[in-house]
Amino acid sequence: MYDIFKLLLDNIHYPMWIKDPDLNYIFVNKSYVNLHNKKKENFIGLNTKDIFDNLISEEYNNLCSEVLEERKIVTKQLYIFNKYRECTIFPIVNDDNKLLAISGIVNDISNIKEKEEEIEVQKNLINQIIDTLPGEIFYKNKKHEYVYANEECKQFYKDKGINNIIGKTDLDINHNKVLAQKFINDDELIKNTKKSLQNDAVFEYKDGIKEYRQVAKKPILDKNGDVNGIVGHSVNITDRKLAENRLKYLSYTDVLTGAYNRAYFDERTEELSKEKYLPVGIIMGDVNGLKLVNDTLGHLEGDKLLKLITKVLQEVCHKKCELCRIGGDEFVLLLPNTTQAECELIIKKIIKKCGEYKHKFIQLSISLGASIKESVYEDIYDIFKEAEDKVYRQKLLQEKSIQSSIMYSLRTGLQAKSAETEEHTERVVQDAIKIGKKLNLEIAELDELTIVAQLHDIGKIGISEDILLKAGKLTEEEFEIMKTHTEKGFRIVQASSELKNVAQGVLSHHERWDGSGYPRGLKGEEIPLLARIVCVVDAYDVMTNGRVYKKAMSKTEAIEELKRCSSKQFDPNITRVFLECLRESEFK
Template sequence: MKNVFKMLAENSILPMWIKDLDYKFIFVNKSYADLQHRIPEEIIGLKNEDLYDKDLSNKFNEYCDEVVEKKAVNIKEVYTEAGYRQCVIIPLLDNNGELVALAGIISVTSDISRIKEKEYEIELQKVLTNKIIDILPGVIFYKDLNSKYVYANKACRDFYSQRGIPDIIGKSELDICQNKEQGKKFMEDDKHIIENKTPIHNEIVYKDKDGEFTYREVIKIPLLDKYGNVKGVVGRSLDITERKKYQDKLEYLSYTDILTGAKNRTYFEEVEKRYSEEGKLPLGVIMGDANGLKLVNDTFGHRQGDKLLIDITEVLKNVSKNVGEVFRIGGDEFVILVPEASLKQCEELILEIEEKCNQYKNDLFNISISLGAAVKYDAKKDIYEVIKEAEDKVYRNKLLQKSSIKGSILTSLKIGLGVNSGETEQHNERVVIRAIKVGEKLGLSMSELDELKIASGLHDIGKIGISDDILSKSTSLTDEEYEIIKTHTEKGYRIIKASSELKSVAKSVLYHHERWDGNGYPMGLKGEEIPLLARIISVCDTFDVMISGRVYKSAMSKKSALEELKRCAGTQFDPKVVDIFIDLYK
């Protein structure tokens, strides 16, 4: 039987050995010898120290000491150059129970080795991953399904440590956020990510102890297992304060007119588009053209010209700061966009701007800007069509300013009218004053009043092209001469229409001799077919002619002239305009 056991031990695939009480090998089988790359005879008589390095031999000796001490089987797992091994050490006792030797059986089960090696590899990967994450830029963290921190890299720990929270593991945002509303929002984001399995990208603003603001870009994604189940939330937070400042500076330079500080044309187009898309209509557009820029540049130098533009911008910003935004879209051109505004509101702003310009203090020159307003009602309408409407009004406004070049042209036309036609400047001024009063009573807008002022001042400009012999004739005109006189409306129309910005003014001049009953000239228009401004001019002009007289006709009393207007209301004149004129005159 002893030989049988010996034969089994020698041929077992499990490495086996027997040692005496001095831990010398007295038996090893072939499998054990193969592990040592030797033959059994070479190992007999050796100790652990002769086969293994110091650390490993000491471990084997300790395991043997435990068996000797307890006289019990000892099972240990050890890592050798060949991988993980399980070693079973058995005490060999005689019939009296005395220990006589130690036997060892070594398991080389590949599963154990692979498992242990995998565990070691996993642990190494975990350490490596943590080290890598620690040196990556930004705060990186992992939260469980209850939004509590499970992992935080060094940057994350430092971030909260600087804010008085030394340990965040196991805590939620409500535990660590000073701003509880912000903490609640973070946890709502986590819940959304977990429930919808979708990432979230946010910019967060933190206020530091010194009052400075820190901007952080936060990206959070769901952590899914291989079955698609959410196990938590992984996030990264980067400090983008410097990048934000750089972007803001770049945006400022891209969208701002550096000279005046107003926004530029590029930003104007973006803002207008945004207002239209957001439905902030009607959109008020106030167009402005600085007066006298060339004169200031030529007289005082470009530095003072720049100062003029800066001063005008300051006025525009101060007046519109709560209702609109100011843009410089050209050399001396400005636009104010006023969302959800009516034409009347825009004109009230214009009046306030003009008043502030008059009050503005400048040692060298007065600041002045010609303004006009239009309104965009349809989101699809091109904004530059609306600007053109406002520009036409700006042009008319410049015509009414005696100090401007365009105003000088208008003055020259009026002087020419007085010299060539016999019409006096006083007559034109009286017609203008009365027409404006009627227009105000009718509730005309500022731009309409500007048109009325120009049209009433130039209503007979066409008489420049008619012979003085006819104009100054003291006797009744022949039919042929009357027909010539009647052409003055068309001549005036052509003179004024030469300026594209004065088309509506030209029409008022063309039609100011039309009659309410349709029997006037040149087109025979009837009733409200006649432009309102032309109807106003007709009443005011006729009244002044009646009370002033002409070379061919004596002056009437004012009472008689008013009675004549009343009598002709509904035939020659618009009855409503006549009623307002009489009420105002009385």
């Protein structure tokens, strides 16, 4: 039997040896002999140090001594003879637990080590590649514990005070437990469906800063198709999200006023047609006087008016109310779950609030109308049309009083910004009426003459104060600008359909009898009568009362100037009549 076991050991593929307790070889098999390219007699009775160099023998003897002392199996990998070897040494004891010998089996693991090294190189390469990729990459096991994290992922949590996330769950490392639980719920969904998942997450910090991240996760399946873990990729998309929000804001916002725009209105009305928002109130508003302000004071002043109206509407609107500017002077308030009575109350508040604000030149005013969508079967645009119709009915009723208010405000504004005074206007009106009566004008014509006299220079409201109040002579360019006041005044007055004749008078009061005036170069009786009258009396009042750029002259000098310019600048007949009026007035 002994010989059989000896033959068995001798023919084992793995190199094997047996040593006595003094660590001298008592048996070596063929594989061990061949491994070292020696003969059996080169080993038997000798110690390792008698055969190999000091480094190898010391390594071997240390392992053997450990087995002798602790009576346990010891396995260690060694790099000897230019190859990786795995040496397993174990004690040989009898039934009485007496140590008889120790034995070692040597296994060439060079191929395995080479594979391991290759795997390690590939692993390091993959890690380096992963570390260079943008974003945080991680791997979790089935217990939701982090098993791997790339450098950026580790740094992300280090910045939040978490030095190590390996072996921890999202609940362990995130202050926001709601968000952490959502991550875990997402993982469970991936495990159950075995499908990838991508969504956005928001990290909020104590200083109020928000960080938007896009998180993509994919299940890792084993050979049986079961989920073994989850790999994830998180990317900071804050800049992109802010840009998207900004783009969305710009696409839905009126840049001038900050209110929502027409695109938002069209999209939002579709959403508000759903039953959960009913009843939906729509308040339509149309700003009064915007065209007049744009035409006379310029679009910058018109923009200021729109901003002021927007401020009024925003102050009155409650949180659920959405303000949209859908046209040049048109606004809409969208009010989900709102009754007609509530809309009427809001309209009253808006009207009251307008009275509390003051535009530079006109009283703030907006025509308003409200309508309610009660049923999902009603077309919301029909409701909008109802509100719009109410606005324009109200506008027709208010038009005359609004225009009168605007005219008065503009006249007051002109007096505030220029050398024009109420006394000058009153004198021009009185002198013009005297001439009109002398010419036997009808009452209606006298009324129109009064308005022309009152508003003849109203267009100067749109001229810069630097030009209006300049003490010296105007430059050629400045004078060209000054001349535009007749056209500006024409547009102001023309806003009222009842004042067409007055508008023509305002436009033409600087035309000259000889055709050398402006703006159209009219001649003689081509010039409207009302304009010819105002031309004479306005010139006389300026001559006798002076301006910042011109000293006043005596009445005698002014009369001589009227005579000199008769048939050139002034209508000779009107000049004659006015001189008669002056003589009569002096006589009285």
